[in-house]
Amino acid sequence: MSTGLHDGYGGYLVLLTICAVAHEPWRWLGFLLGRNLSADSEMFLWVRAVATSLVSGLVMKLVVFPAGTLATVPLWMRIVALLAGLAAYGVGRSSLALGVGGASVTLVALQLLHDAL
Amino acid sequence: MLDQPAWSVGATRTTAFARGLTVMVSTPGAVLFLTALGFGTLVRDAGMTMGHALFLSLVMYALPAQVMVVDQLQRGATLLAVAIAVTLTAVRLLPMTVSLLPYLRDKNSYVLPRILAVHFIAITAWIEGNRRLPHIPEALRLSHFYGIGLGMMAATTVGSVAGYLLAAQLPLLIQAALLFMTPAYFLLSTLASAVTRRDQLAVVLGGALAPLLYLWLPSLDLLIAGLVGGTIAYLCGRVAE
Numbered sequence: 001m002s003t004g005l006h007d008g009y010g011g012y013l014v015l016l017t018i019c020a021v022a023h024e025p026w027r028w029l030g031f032l033l034g035r036n037l038s039a040d041s042e043m044f045l046w047v048r049a050v051a052t053s054l055v056s057g058l059v060m061k062l063v064v065f066p067a068g069t070l071a072t073v074p075l076w077m078r079i080v081a082l083l084a085g086l087a088a089y090g091v092g093r094s095s096l097a098l099g100v101g102g103a104s105v106t107l108v109a110l111q112l113l114h115d116a117l
Numbered sequence: 118m119l120d121q122p123a124w125s126v127g128a129t130r131t132t133a134f135a136r137g138l139t140v141m142v143s144t145p146g147a148v149l150f151l152t153a154l155g156f157g158t159l160v161r162d163a164g165m166t167m168g169h170a171l172f173l174s175l176v177m178y179a180l181p182a183q184v185m186v187v188d189q190l191q192r193g194a195t196l197l198a199v200a201i202a203v204t205l206t207a208v209r210l211l212p213m214t215v216s217l218l219p220y221l222r223d224k225n226s227y228v229l230p231r232i233l234a235v236h237f238i239a240i241t242a243w244i245e246g247n248r249r250l251p252h253i254p255e256a257l258r259l260s261h262f263y264g265i266g267l268g269m270m271a272a273t274t275v276g277s278v279a280g281y282l283l284a285a286q287l288p289l290l291i292q293a294a295l296l297f298m299t300p301a302y303f304l305l306s307t308l309a310s311a312v313t314r315r316d317q318l319a320v321v322l323g324g325a326l327a328p329l330l331y332l333w334l335p336s337l338d339l340l341i342a343g344l345v346g347g348t349i350a351y352l353c354g355r356v357a358e
Contacts, residue, residue: 027211
């Protein structure tokens with residue numbers, strides 16, 4: 001499958017434009033808006049909660065409605081694997097490696113079991 | 118200072134920078150590397166070049182948006198559609214930047230290093246910054262964050278290139294497992310940095326709202342999930358106080 005993105009300078013120019021127009025400005029805007037904000041202000045607590053909710057929302061979107069190869073694994077397996085990762089993280093005294101590893105290993109194991117049965 | 122790491126007592130900026138770089142070889146760095154492997158495989162899958170993978174990792178430097186670009190181009194989306202999708206994943210960088218800035222305020226530094234530092238704001242460096250910066254002296258924070266950011270950038274770029282080169286050798290299921298590390302890592306590290314009840318509630322609400330909103334408003338789902346979930350969590354926090 002091909003994206004039709006040009007191999008030469010043209011392709012890079014497209015990517016650079018997307019970065020400069022759609023991506024990086026949000027960081028600059030955050031810099032401009034956040035310059036006078038103190039770390040213990042009420043505004044800061046709200047912004048932090050919004051950012052946390054956004055990232056958590058992105059996670060569930062990637063799990064429930066993934067794009068590309070991940071969509072080849074059934075939804076219930078992705079959900080079970082994520083829960084297994086959470087469980088491993090909890091049991092493993094908040095070890096990120098155990099949690100993330102547990103989630104991915106569970107995903108592979110479920111798919112292999114499913115294929116074998 | 119509460120929980121100040123031993124290395125930061127009387128440390129120089131160079132030490133703080135070097136210490137930041139070492140975050141690259143900790144669990145978050147390793148997981149980011151593995152996630153970047155998944156991104157590299159995706160780029161090859163989409164018929165793009167290794168240069169494109171490298172470019173996006175350096176210039177965009179936010180895996181969710183990188184994945185979005187490649188995925189959308191692969192599905193034959195128009196450039197306008199790609200830009201809108203990228204913008205919607207990137208909106209979260211605004212509150213993330215705002216919330217990290219108070220820790221990057223260093224009275225003795227020039228403005229330029231602080232402006233450039235915001236390029237390193239992406240999920241991993243943000244979470245590690247949030248976790249580590251409050252506990253070290255103010256004068257060391259910017260240098261430490263540069264270390265964290267550059268280290269994470271190294272992990273992403275090397276991971277993307279390695280993933281691209283390995284892609285042809287990896288079975289589809291292993292590629293899926295690598296791609297799955299992204300949400301698993303984002304969720305656990307967000308939970309790890311959510312120490313208050315307010316932030317924990319924000320994780321639950323954002324996660325619950327986003328898939329529902331996606332069905333109704335697929336283009337604004339994340340933005341609304343963040344605003345609504347975060348605001349409810351914040352208000353609950355105020356009521357509880």
